[in-house]
Amino acid sequence: MIIxxxxxxxxxxxxxxxxxxxxxxxxxxxIQSAIPSVAEGIAQLYADFPLAPADGFVDFHVxxxxxxxxxxxxxxxxxxxxxxxPPFEPLPLDQAFPMLEWGLNWCVTTHAQQYLIIHAAVVExxxxxxxxxxPPGSGKSxxxxxxxxxxxxxxxxxxxxxxxxxxxxxxxxxVSLKNASIDIIRAFEPTAIINRESRDxxxxxxxxxxxxxxxxxRVAETAMPAWIIFPKxxxxxxxxxxxxxxxxxxxxxxxxxxxxxxxxxxxFALLDRVVSxxxxxxxxxxxxxxxxxxxxxxxxxx
Amino acid sequence: MTLFHDDTQWRxxxxxxxxxxxxxxxxxxxxxxxxxxxxxxxxxxxxxILSHLQRESVLRLDAVVNHVAASLDVEADETLxxxxxxxxxEFTERGVLAQI
Numbered sequence: 001m002i003i004x005x006x007x008x009x010x011x012x013x014x015x016x017x018x019x020x021x022x023x024x025x026x027x028x029x030x031i032q033s034a035i036p037s038v039a040e041g042i043a044q045l046y047a048d049f050p051l052a053p054a055d056g057f058v059d060f061h062v063x064x065x066x067x068x069x070x071x072x073x074x075x076x077x078x079x080x081x082x083x084x085x086p087p088f089e090p091l092p093l094d095q096a097f098p099m100l101e102w103g104l105n106w107c108v109t110t111h112a113q114q115y116l117i118i119h120a121a122v123v124e125x126x127x128x129x130x131x132x133x134x135p136p137g138s139g140k141s142x143x144x145x146x147x148x149x150x151x152x153x154x155x156x157x158x159x160x161x162x163x164x165x166x167x168x169x170x171x172x173x174x175v176s177l178k179n180a181s182i183d184i185i186r187a188f189e190p191t192a193i194i195n196r197e198s199r200d201x202x203x204x205x206x207x208x209x210x211x212x213x214x215x216x217x218r219v220a221e222t223a224m225p226a227w228i229i230f231p232k233x234x235x236x237x238x239x240x241x242x243x244x245x246x247x248x249x250x251x252x253x254x255x256x257x258x259x260x261x262x263x264x265x266x267x268f269a270l271l272d273r274v275v276s277x278x279x280x281x282x283x284x285x286x287x288x289x290x291x292x293x294x295x296x297x298x299x300x301x302x
Numbered sequence: 303m304t305l306f307h308d309d310t311q312w313r314x315x316x317x318x319x320x321x322x323x324x325x326x327x328x329x330x331x332x333x334x335x336x337x338x339x340x341x342x343x344x345x346x347x348x349x350x351i352l353s354h355l356q357r358e359s360v361l362r363l364d365a366v367v368n369h370v371a372a373s374l375d376v377e378a379d380e381t382l383x384x385x386x387x388x389x390x391x392e393f394t395e396r397g398v399l400a401q402i
Contacts, residue, residue: 243327245325245327245328245330246325246327246328247323247324247325247328247330247331247332247343248328248330248343250323250332250341250343251332251341251343254341260341261339264336264339265321265334265336268321268323268334268341272323272332275325276325
């Protein structure tokens with residue numbers, strides 16, 4: 001059973017009371033919230049996600065609710081609670097759905113220590129994964145959103161989960177888009193489903209794109225890392241894919257990992273395995289169609 | 303002015319604590335320190351010093367300089383000596399190396 005099988009009233013009822021049990025990649029999350037925008041976002045962007053059985057194990061219990069103070073009535077806010085504890089300060093109520101997304105990322109990065117977790121988008125084609133680590137503003141999510149609308153499978157737009165045997169475990173969830181990239185993706189792929197914008201967040205204006213149904217249908221299929229590509233959007237730039245030294249790539253990946261040091265020598269060996277298996281590049285682009293063509297030409301290293 | 307006397311010898315505090323990884327496409331080397339959990343990106347010079355010390359157990363400064371000059375095909379001049387002393391000092395402060 002998937003989310004879209006639930007009538008809207010049933011979805012809201014579950015969210016208000018017992019909670020909605022959602023499978024996202026290897027995790028099960030129980031979400032509770034009476035906030036309409038949370039229900040709308042889930043109905044729109046998680047429509048193809050499978051529901052978890054009512055008696056199954058739940059990894060994360062999360063609740064989005066207004067804080068119990070006077071601001072409930074003036075300039076209302078929303079709190080994200082994990083096991084009834086708020087790890088963050090409240091945000092304006094209008095940011096409830098982005099806060100759910102950011103909170104779910106937090107749940108994974110602070111609890112799923114069985115994986116080496118890299119702050120990177122990751123997409124797959126023919127069983128080979130391209131890891132796209134980059135700082136905010138580099139155009140990582142924009143490129144990821146474009147690629148998954150042109151034949152690449154979304155594994156994650158934010159968190160690359162690397163298992164101890166070196167394979168990448170999919171965690172397909174809505175793709176985060178910020179500021180200009182929202183309209184860029186709307187223009188690039190008019191059929192993409194993008195929810196309503198939340199303005200004035202810490203990241204500017206944000207919206208999320210529904211993951212392609214293919215990403216959810218194949219969410220159990222792991223992928224082998226084949227490329228590590230550091231994207232950089234620069235207005236007017238010529239599309240360039242340049243080889244990048246592996247030692248420097250190793251260090252950048254380690255710096256982009258949430259829990260590399262936690263894994264100690266095993267983390268070093270695992271990252272060595274991943275970097276050694278991959279062709280490594282710096283990628284500069286300004287035009288998405290050219291970027292897509294460049295990615296289409298990628299071949300795994302021999 | 304050198305920081306150390308000429309007869310200073312160097313050794314690893316624990317030779318097993320460092321793991322090195324190099325790739326053919328890069329002269330830099332990645333080094334993992336199992337005691338601190340830190341990972342370092344080593345220059346070719348630092349990598350030559352540490353890997354040689356790890357093999358030889360104990361070395362005098364002049365032996366380190368001669369080995370590095372030969373392995374990197376550079377002149378064993380004062381500039382090289384100062385650079386090596388700086389690296390030895392840095393890794394001593396990190397507790398990786400010790401003087402004896």
